[in-house]
Amino acid sequence: MKRLTPYLLILPGGLWLVVFLVVPLIFMVSVSTQQGDVVNGFVQTFHIANYTDALGQYRTQFLRSAVYGLVGTVLAILLAYPVAYWIAFRGGARKSTYLLLVLLPFFVSFVLRTVSWKFLLADDGIVFEPLKSAGLLPADFHVLQTTTAVIGGLVYNYLPFMILPIYVALERVDPSVVEAAQDLYASRVAAFARIVLPLSLPGVFAGVLMTFVPMTSDYVNAAILGGPDNTMIGNIIQTEYLVNQDYPVGAALSFTLMAALLVGIFGYARALGTQNVLEAAAR
Amino acid sequence: MDLRTSPAFLRGMTQNRHPSRRDALRLAGLSAAGLALAACGVQGQRVAPPAQDAVAGYWSGKKKNGALRFANWPLYIDKDGSKYPSLEKFTAESGIKVTYQEPIQDMTTWFGKIQPLLAANQDIGYDLMVMTNGIHLGRAIDLGYLVPLDHAKLPNFAANASPSVKNPVWDKNNTYTIPWTVGVTGIAYNPKYVDGDITSIQELWNPKYKGKIGMMLDVQEVANFGMFALGIDPDKSVQADWEKAAAKLQEQRDAGLVRKYYENDYVDALVRGDIWITMAWSGDIFQQITEGENLRFVVPEEGGTIWTDNMCIPKTAQNPVDALTLMDYVYRPEIAQMLVEYINYITPVPATKDLVLAHAGQEKGEDRKFLEEVAASPLIYPSDADLARLRSYKSLSSAEEKVYEGLFQPITQG
Amino acid sequence: MRRRLGDRLLFGYVWLVMLWLFLPIAVMIVFGFNDTQSKSNVSWQGFTLKWWGRLGDYPELLDAVYNSISIALIATLITTVLGTLLGLALGRHRFRGQGATNLVMFAAISSPELVMGASLLSLFVSAGVQTGYRTIVIAHVLFSVSFVAVTVRARVVGLDPSVEEAARDLGASSWVTFWRITFPMILPGVVAGALLAFALSIDDFVITQFTSGATVTFPLWIYGAVRIGIPPQVNIVGTCIFAVGVLIAVVNSVTARRRATA
Numbered sequence: 001m002k003r004l005t006p007y008l009l010i011l012p013g014g015l016w017l018v019v020f021l022v023v024p025l026i027f028m029v030s031v032s033t034q035q036g037d038v039v040n041g042f043v044q045t046f047h048i049a050n051y052t053d054a055l056g057q058y059r060t061q062f063l064r065s066a067v068y069g070l071v072g073t074v075l076a077i078l079l080a081y082p083v084a085y086w087i088a089f090r091g092g093a094r095k096s097t098y099l100l101l102v103l104l105p106f107f108v109s110f111v112l113r114t115v116s117w118k119f120l121l122a123d124d125g126i127v128f129e130p131l132k133s134a135g136l137l138p139a140d141f142h143v144l145q146t147t148t149a150v151i152g153g154l155v156y157n158y159l160p161f162m163i164l165p166i167y168v169a170l171e172r173v174d175p176s177v178v179e180a181a182q183d184l185y186a187s188r189v190a191a192f193a194r195i196v197l198p199l200s201l202p203g204v205f206a207g208v209l210m211t212f213v214p215m216t217s218d219y220v221n222a223a224i225l226g227g228p229d230n231t232m233i234g235n236i237i238q239t240e241y242l243v244n245q246d247y248p249v250g251a252a253l254s255f256t257l258m259a260a261l262l263v264g265i266f267g268y269a270r271a272l273g274t275q276n277v278l279e280a281a282a283r
Numbered sequence: 284m285d286l287r288t289s290p291a292f293l294r295g296m297t298q299n300r301h302p303s304r305r306d307a308l309r310l311a312g313l314s315a316a317g318l319a320l321a322a323c324g325v326q327g328q329r330v331a332p333p334a335q336d337a338v339a340g341y342w343s344g345k346k347k348n349g350a351l352r353f354a355n356w357p358l359y360i361d362k363d364g365s366k367y368p369s370l371e372k373f374t375a376e377s378g379i380k381v382t383y384q385e386p387i388q389d390m391t392t393w394f395g396k397i398q399p400l401l402a403a404n405q406d407i408g409y410d411l412m413v414m415t416n417g418i419h420l421g422r423a424i425d426l427g428y429l430v431p432l433d434h435a436k437l438p439n440f441a442a443n444a445s446p447s448v449k450n451p452v453w454d455k456n457n458t459y460t461i462p463w464t465v466g467v468t469g470i471a472y473n474p475k476y477v478d479g480d481i482t483s484i485q486e487l488w489n490p491k492y493k494g495k496i497g498m499m500l501d502v503q504e505v506a507n508f509g510m511f512a513l514g515i516d517p518d519k520s521v522q523a524d525w526e527k528a529a530a531k532l533q534e535q536r537d538a539g540l541v542r543k544y545y546e547n548d549y550v551d552a553l554v555r556g557d558i559w560i561t562m563a564w565s566g567d568i569f570q571q572i573t574e575g576e577n578l579r580f581v582v583p584e585e586g587g588t589i590w591t592d593n594m595c596i597p598k599t600a601q602n603p604v605d606a607l608t609l610m611d612y613v614y615r616p617e618i619a620q621m622l623v624e625y626i627n628y629i630t631p632v633p634a635t636k637d638l639v640l641a642h643a644g645q646e647k648g649e650d651r652k653f654l655e656e657v658a659a660s661p662l663i664y665p666s667d668a669d670l671a672r673l674r675s676y677k678s679l680s681s682a683e684e685k686v687y688e689g690l691f692q693p694i695t696q697g
Numbered sequence: 698m699r700r701r702l703g704d705r706l707l708f709g710y711v712w713l714v715m716l717w718l719f720l721p722i723a724v725m726i727v728f729g730f731n732d733t734q735s736k737s738n739v740s741w742q743g744f745t746l747k748w749w750g751r752l753g754d755y756p757e758l759l760d761a762v763y764n765s766i767s768i769a770l771i772a773t774l775i776t777t778v779l780g781t782l783l784g785l786a787l788g789r790h791r792f793r794g795q796g797a798t799n800l801v802m803f804a805a806i807s808s809p810e811l812v813m814g815a816s817l818l819s820l821f822v823s824a825g826v827q828t829g830y831r832t833i834v835i836a837h838v839l840f841s842v843s844f845v846a847v848t849v850r851a852r853v854v855g856l857d858p859s860v861e862e863a864a865r866d867l868g869a870s871s872w873v874t875f876w877r878i879t880f881p882m883i884l885p886g887v888v889a890g891a892l893l894a895f896a897l898s899i900d901d902f903v904i905t906q907f908t909s910g911a912t913v914t915f916p917l918w919i920y921g922a923v924r925i926g927i928p929p930q931v932n933i934v935g936t937c938i939f940a941v942g943v944l945i946a947v948v949n950s951v952t953a954r955r956r957a958t959a
Contacts, residue, residue, distance in 0.1 A: 009786035010798055013779035013842050017801045020839045021808075024816035031819045034324055038398070039426065042325035057693075079714055086711045090704070096950055102715065105722045107942030109900050111916045112935045115923055116721035119728070119739075124556030126724070126741070139476070140495055144557055145543050159718070188703070209807070217809035220902060224923060227543045228536055231697060234811050239696055241815055241907065243391050245398075247325060247822060254815040261809065325822050357925045365753045384757055386911070388921050396911050405827065408911060547924040555739050574734065 032251035042248060050252040058236050058253065062260070065232040068147075069216030072154040073162075076211050077204060079155065080162035084203075085196075088170035089178075099167065106160050114153055114224045121149060121225070145227030153221035161210035169203025170196070205272060213261055233257055338431045342603075350380050351605040354409040356592070357385040357547075358570075359463075361625035369621045373612050379605045387413065389501070389546055394419040401428040401597060410600040411609060413463045416453045416591050417503050417676045418684055420460070423595070425681075429459040430596040436607050437461065439614035447670075448591065448631040452678060460593035461610055464566070464622075465629040467665065467673060468504055468588040471553060471563030471580045484512050484583035486560060488531075493540050497552060497561030498532075500544040502691040503676040504588065505532060508562060509691075511586040517677045522686060529690040536694055544695040553578065565662040566628035573627070573653055580662060582669050589673035624654065629663055636664050722939070729932030738929045748929040755930055761918035762934055768830070768914065769898040772837035776894040779838065780845025781887050787846065788853030802843040813840060814907030821908070828910035836908045837898040844897065845890035852886025892945060899938070 032050055036042035055062070087098045105113070120127055121143045131137045143149050173196055181191040219234030226232075233253065240250030353370075360383065361369050370381045387393045393414070397407045401423075414420045423429055434441065440461050448462045472481050476495070487496055487508070499505050509528030510517050520528075535541055542558050550567045552558045554576055568580040594613075596606045612618055619632035620639055636658055643654035657663055665673075679687055728738055732745035752759065787798065805813075817836055821828050860882070864874045902916040909917060915938075919931055 003792075006786040006790035006792040007794075009782045009790075010794075013783040013846065014798060014801070016779060016838060016842060017805055020817065020820075020835055021801065021805050021813070024813075024820035027823050028812075028816040028819040031325065031823060036324070039422070044324045082707055083711050083714050086707055090708070100946055100950060102718065103946075104943060105718045107946070108722055108725065108935055108939045109902075109916050109919065111902050111919045112725060112931070113721055115919060115927060116725045118923075119927075120721055120724055122555040122557055122739070125739075129556075140493070142494060142542075142557065145494075156718075156721075213807065213809050217811040219811065220920075228541055228695075228697070229539075236696075237811060237815060238906070241818055243395060244692075245395055247819060250815060251819055254812050258808070258812045357922075364751065365756065386757065386913070388924055399822075399827065400911075403825075403827070548926070551739065551926045 028251045028255055031247050032255050034248045036248075038245040038247075047248070050248050051256065054249050054252045055256060058233060061231055061233045061236050062257075064230075065216050065234065065257075066260075068151055068154060068232060069212050072151050072158070072215045073208055073212045075151070075155045076159055076162040077207065080159060080166055080207065081200075081204070084163050084167040084170055085200075088167055088173070089175065095171075102163060103160055110157060111220060111224075113157060114220055117149075117153055117156065118144065118224050144225060145230070147226075147230060149225040150222050150230045150232075153225045154215045154218060157218075157221065158211045158215055161214070162207040165206040165210060166200060166203040169200045169206075173199045208268070209265065213265070216261065217257060338433055341430055342433045345604050347379070347604045347608070348602045349378055349605070350382070351411060351602050351609060352382045352384070352409045353606075353609070354384055354386050354412040355463075356387045356413060359385070359413070359592075359626060361621050369613070369618055372618070372621075373609060377605075377608055377612070379602075379608060381609070384409075390415050390417060390419040391501075394423065397428075397597065401599060402426070404599060406599045406601060407597050409597065410602040411594060411596055411606040413592050413594055414460070416451065416460075416593060418679065418688075420593065420595075421453060421678070422681075424454065424459055428598055430598055430600065430603055431458050432461070432596070432610075433607065437611045437614070439611045443614050443616055443619070443632045443634055445631050445633045451591065452675065454593070460595045461614075462631040463592045463594050463613070464626055465589065465591050465631060467565040467582060467629070467662070467669075468499075468507070468562060468590065469565060469580055469582040470560060471568045471578055472560040473553060473556070473578055475577060476556075476559040481560065481579070481581055482584050484508065484585045487562070488512065488535055488540065489560075490538065490540065492560050493538070494542055495557075495559040496535075496540050496542060497545050497549045497558040497563075498535070498541050498543075498695070499549070499562045500546050500695050502688055502695065504562065505544070505695055506687065506691045507586075507588045507674065507676065508532075511583065511674075514585065516586075517588075517674050520677055522683075525687060525690050529694060532691070532694050564628075566626060569627040569660060569662045573656060582665075582672055584672070586672050586674055587669075589670075589675060623663065624657060627657065627660075627663060629665060633664070725932050726936050726939075729929050729936050731929055733929065738927060738932070748933055752930050752933065755928060757913065758915075758918055758928075758930055758934065761913045761915045764830070764912060765899050765915040768833055768837060769895050772834050772841065772898045773891050773895045775834070775838045776841045776845050776898075777887060777891040780842045780890055780894070781849050781883070783842065783846035784849025784886070784890070785853055785883070788850040802846060805840060805843040806847070810840070810901075810903040814904040817904070818907045828908050830912045832908040832910065833905055833912060833914070836904045837894075837901060840901070840904060841894040841897045844893050845887075848890040848893060849883060849886045852883045852889075856882055889949075892949070896942070 030044065031042065033044065033046045033048060034042040035045045035047045035050075083102060087095055087102070091098045108116075119125060122128070123142045123144065124132070128137060128141065128143075132139060132141070143152075178191060178195060181195040182188060185191050185194060216232075217234050219232055219238050222230050222232045222235050223238075237250050237254045237257070240246045240253065360367055367381075367383055370383055374380055386396075393412075397412075400407045414423065434457070440457075444461070448465060450456055454460045470481060470484065470487065472486075477486075477492070486492070487498070489496075498508070506525065506528055507517050509532040510520055510524060512531055513524075513527055515524045515528065543552070545552060545561070547567075549558065549561050549563065550571060553561055553563070554571060563580060565580055568578055571578050572580075594610050596603050600606055613622060614632060616632055616634040616638055619630055620635040620642070623630040623632075623635050624639060624642070639654055639658040643651050643658065646654060661669055677687075728741075729748060730744050730746065731738055731741055732743040732747070733739070734742065783798070783802070786792070787795065814836070817832070817839075818828070820826075821832060826832065856879075861874055861878050864878045865871070869877065900916065902920065905914055906917060906920070913921070915934065919927065919935075922928070922931060
């Protein structure tokens, strides 16, 4: 009985995860090589060409998503690091209050946040209209439906996933060590570069994992803030599944996306010299 | 709100023991076994079309249930606060309680939602819905998803409907549908940014408006405009014409002229100034104008598109008799008048024009002005000259449909 | 002096970022009080409270909010039970297959929502399962169960096993020991996990869109309404959900601090 206990405990949750996470992935792979249409049904023909066709047609969107994800992640580091640093080392007794403050905006629904940006950035909206009537901007200046708007939205929406891990890493740095280092190196910059930065890097690495993956596979920001030339691979997958109901193409694309992300993550972990992904995420 | 980043969770993550490679391999083995299991296909949805005497067969023995679930597009019925006066009147007269909802945003998504249910013969949750003529309505008819109407129960339709909406090409003799409203796709623009009167569709290709031009996401809408721009009549078009039109539209997109391929959100974009000139639906623009926005709507001299939103009964309707009762009720001139005064699209009941004018005579000030505008508007009661320039969507066979979508979809959704 | 300057620059930068973070939220809240006449809420027309009284103008919006809340409650209940059991097993026991369990859980946490949604829909269309309310609940439990498990495990690992041993030595059965001793000790972890699950569920958009069929939740309704213009009522509901979230977070952190100092 005692030996069975852990298995009984994991049974319901484990079953749920297997039936609704692992099995669906298998079905997705199966659907990705089928042929047909939604009216007549799809038949398994092991049509590998679904992959080559889909990749040929949507190479641009794949590349674009990767670029948006990379640029967005770098921007997120630049924005998140100073904030996390300031809270961890200058927050004093109110650290957790400041942290809560930074996270507050993310208590608003994700879609609503994005819609709010669309509203703010409107060509004749509350930000640009005054600038335009003052003659500071040309009348046809716009941010909506540009790359800037989409990447801006991505960074905004996924910023907490960068701030938090960096903060957790920084918070573990003992301030007395930093002080000692400052005495030793006699320069704040040197102390930061030699002590604080290396100690916080695992947090940055985890943050990169936690932001790059969702940014790359996002479609809401491109749909609400983007234009015809900002379509990401997520938009295509969403359209194929939910609008065109062309499941095989959608499945082939999303399996490719997953595989590409996995390769990327493992490559990234390898480059960092960590044994596997988890260590970077879980340090 | 997103607490994925909560400290309690992060604390947990940092204790993660990572799985060994052996575990991963074991999982991979399990997956391979499952793959064999998943190798079956996705079931088809085709059903046999209904028989010839379907009307009598369907309606015999059907009774009024006193309830009706109505699915419509947003802002597409008269509304007073949270009440729908025309529906309340209907309930008071007939005893049929109406559950009115607005789940329809565009045909593709709507058809995607109801199609699997209808194929499986399941209730879609509605007894009456409004579908635009075009690819999806054609498909719904072909697949036998709609109930053939009993015209003996539609006397008001027979008496009051405009001859122009009877017996349309996409639904011979109104077998399955009768119109809710009729609309026109033309060009809307903001005179604040666009100088002079716009008359030509070529303005949508004018580099002066680079990045400030709105086009529609819908394949049929955008294809028609591509054809109008080239002087092609969509009704008579063949594949070679579609290819030319697609090239014309691609050129417009590649030149960076198009801000976005919009759904209904073009109205907002136009009002906010995100776009200056755009493909537009007549009723939307009329509503904005009466709300005080400075906008114009024109049917381009090269041509515009006329479309019809049609009431139809899904085959799994639970209250078909109640649905049919409402379909006839809205063809009573005084009810059609209530609707047109709010919806501001072309009404299928021409007799409403005099009723709206008479109503205007009883009102004062703003309301009177508005009603007079409605009665005089070419967007609601179009002139013969306008009507002559209007074309429908091209009727397509399912083989043609694939070619057509293959040509135009990459432009709007690529 | 240099030190002060650097600090001041950093301080300024942090507040700029904060401003950027709060700008859209402030706009959302403020425009819930906009006295707009038109059907779309685009420019400031003056202050009004009228939209609070007219939440019922969009019955579908209220239905969507109701769906969101009820789905979140049901999903949270299931998730909390399953996740707590998983967390207990992983924190308390050593067993074969533990690594595989961790791997699957990590996969559930880190895989892109888009891929999860697409694969779930692939399963549902292949198996002929009609998507709707139930499939949304299934999906929500799926993506949040690992979060609860990880949170509970953290609590379990931190427990002192000697308390339970003492209870057992005093003759308590393992059932009694669990409910009287273990459960109260892990309760904070369970509550934190449940809050997390609720928060994840009520805000989810991507997986929900793939598994929703004809059912509409609050985020789905907003996404649909983007096409026709967002009415001020959405801002109000958004503000309310925001306020509840803030309240929970504040209460949570205050009680946590009280516990810490007690």
